Amino acid sequence: SLAEALLTWYTLFSVTSNAMDGLLKILKNHGHDDLPATVRTLRKTPRSVPITKKSGMEYVYLGIQTQLKKILNGVTPPDRPMLLSFNVDGLPLFSSSNRCLWPVLCATPIQGALKVFPVALTYGRSKPLDLDFLTDTLSELASLVRDGFEISGRRIAIAIKCVVCDAPAKALVKSTKLCSGYWGCDKCTQKVAWLGRVVYPHLNSPLRTDESFRWQDQPEHHHGQSVFLDVDINMVTQFPIDYMHQVCLGVMRRLILLWIRGDRRVRISAAQTSAISDRLVSLVSSIPSIFARKPRPLSDVDRWKATEFRQFLLYTGPVVLRGILRDDLFQHFLSFSVAISILVNPNSVEQFDYAKGLLKYFVSRGKDLYGGEFCVYNVHSMLHITDEAQKYGSLDECSAFPFENFLFQLKKLVRSGRNPMAQIVNRL
Numbered sequence: 268s269l270a271e272a273l274l275t276w277y278t279l280f281s282v283t284s285n286a287m288d289g290l291l292k293i294l295k296n297h298g299h300d301d302l303p304a305t306v307r308t309l310r311k312t313p314r315s316v317p318i319t320k321k322s323g324m325e326y327v328y329l330g331i332q333t334q335l336k337k338i339l340n341g342v343t344p345p346d347r348p349m350l351l352s353f354n355v356d357g358l359p360l361f362s363s364s365n366r367c368l369w370p371v372l373c374a375t376p377i378q379g380a381l382k383v384f385p386v387a388l389t390y391g392r393s394k395p396l397d398l399d400f401l402t403d404t405l406s407e408l409a410s411l412v413r414d415g416f417e418i419s420g421r422r423i424a425i426a427i428k429c430v431v432c433d434a435p436a437k438a439l440v441k442s443t444k445l446c447s448g449y450w451g452c453d454k455c456t457q458k459v460a461w462l463g464r465v466v467y468p469h470l471n472s473p474l475r476t477d478e479s480f481r482w483q484d485q486p487e488h489h490h491g492q493s494v495f496l497d498v499d500i501n502m503v504t505q506f507p508i509d510y511m512h513q514v515c516l517g518v519m520r521r522l523i524l525l526w527i528r529g530d531r532r533v534r535i536s537a538a539q540t541s542a543i544s545d546r547l548v549s550l551v552s553s554i555p556s557i558f559a560r561k562p563r564p565l566s567d568v569d570r571w572k573a574t575e576f577r578q579f580l581l582y583t584g585p586v587v588l589r590g591i592l593r594d595d596l597f598q599h600f601l602s603f604s605v606a607i608s609i610l611v612n613p614n615s616v617e618q619f620d621y622a623k624g625l626l627k628y629f630v631s632r633g634k635d636l637y638g639g640e641f642c643v644y645n646v647h648s649m650l651h652i653t654d655e656a657q658k659y660g661s662l663d664e665c666s667a668f669p670f671e672n673f674l675f676q677l678k679k680l681v682r683s684g685r686n687p688m689a690q691i692v693n694r695l
């Protein structure tokens with residue numbers, strides 16, 4: 268109907284309610300008497316959203332099964348177990364305050380495409396006080412893994428693929444020390460060192476295992492018992508190192524900042540920075556439309572998104588740095604670029620061991636080139652990241668990129684500071 272088409276248009280293009288009311292008035296004056304007078308009636312907005320309090324924040328539970336049934340509506344149910352990935356992360360909603368949305372997101376492949384949907388929404392000042400905001404999700408998940416659920420007379424089995432978080436959120440939900448803490452690495456038992464900042468000096472430390480985590484073999488790593496222990500999930504191997512946060516926003520960003528603002532030994536000149544920027548900008552017209560963003564100059568690096576660091580690492584960096592960045596630094600960067608190019612490619616499985624060797628070289632040579640303080644947690648985690656590609660098929664199989672895109676869409680559902688939770692739930 269016209270009303271439905273208008274509603275879709277209103278939501279899709281983030282039209283303001285005032286503008287929509289104005290349009291409805293014009294349409295009504297020109298013969299569309301059956302349309303409602305305001306957008307509020309058009310949306311049949313429920314006047315109250317069942318918001319409760321959890322973890323010191325506003326909380327709404329949407330449900331895994333309810334959401335799965337919604338996305339399976341009109342789709343042939345899969346005949347294999349549905350693999351669910353989860354994401355927990357904080358999303359600042361307004362630049363003027365510290366109010367954050369902490370959604371629990373889920374993703375599953377439906378007919379070849381990954382579908383992301385929210386399971387629970389938490390909103391309030393900075394971050395949840397405790398992990399109560401996860402209990403509904405985890406108890407439903409435990410029962411779904413045990414019993415599956417029924418749709419169109421068929422029982423669908425559910426399995427957990429992984430939980431993707433950035434490092435601070437991962438420490439929060441696993442109840443472990445932060446990666447800046449003494450025993451903070453989630454993959455190995457190394458004790459960090461202090462070189463003006465927390466660094467991980469060693470290349471070969473004993474690895475954590477799912478069993479050693481469950482038994483808390485290294486008590487110093489833990490803050491308590493994670494709520495995830497009640498679900499059938501492996502606490503080390505099913506919490507992968509995240510390609511988006513740790514490779515793109517972590518190591519790649521760090522390298523660029525070292526080149527343009529780092530120690531004199533490795534810093535490039537203003538003229539070199541601008542030469543690299545000129546090359547980047549000259550590529551704009553040649554970037555295919557499958558890329559979400561075009562290259563921007565290095566002077567904008569503080570505003571670069573994860574996808575821009577990814578583009579630099581895999582595609583533009585090896586071209587624009589050649590002949591400008593000092594050769595030893597360039598060769599070192601190339602080892603990183605080549606290794607990650609291999610690990611994001613599911614067809615390069617037989618090269619994964621080579622990538623692992625390159626990354627070990629990248630971390631150890633990085634210490635010689637940039638100093639011991641180079642080996643912060645994100646850099647150190649490159650020693651472990653090949654294991655994720657090996658377990659999941661490629662780094663994109665367990666990255667936060669699809670969740671980040673969905674978070675961006677969630678943010679767009681909030682049009683004013685008044686009651687953001689109700690706005691999101693109604694618009695969802």
Ligand SMILES: [Zn+2]
Nearest residue numbers: 452454455457
């Ligand atoms: Zn480690």
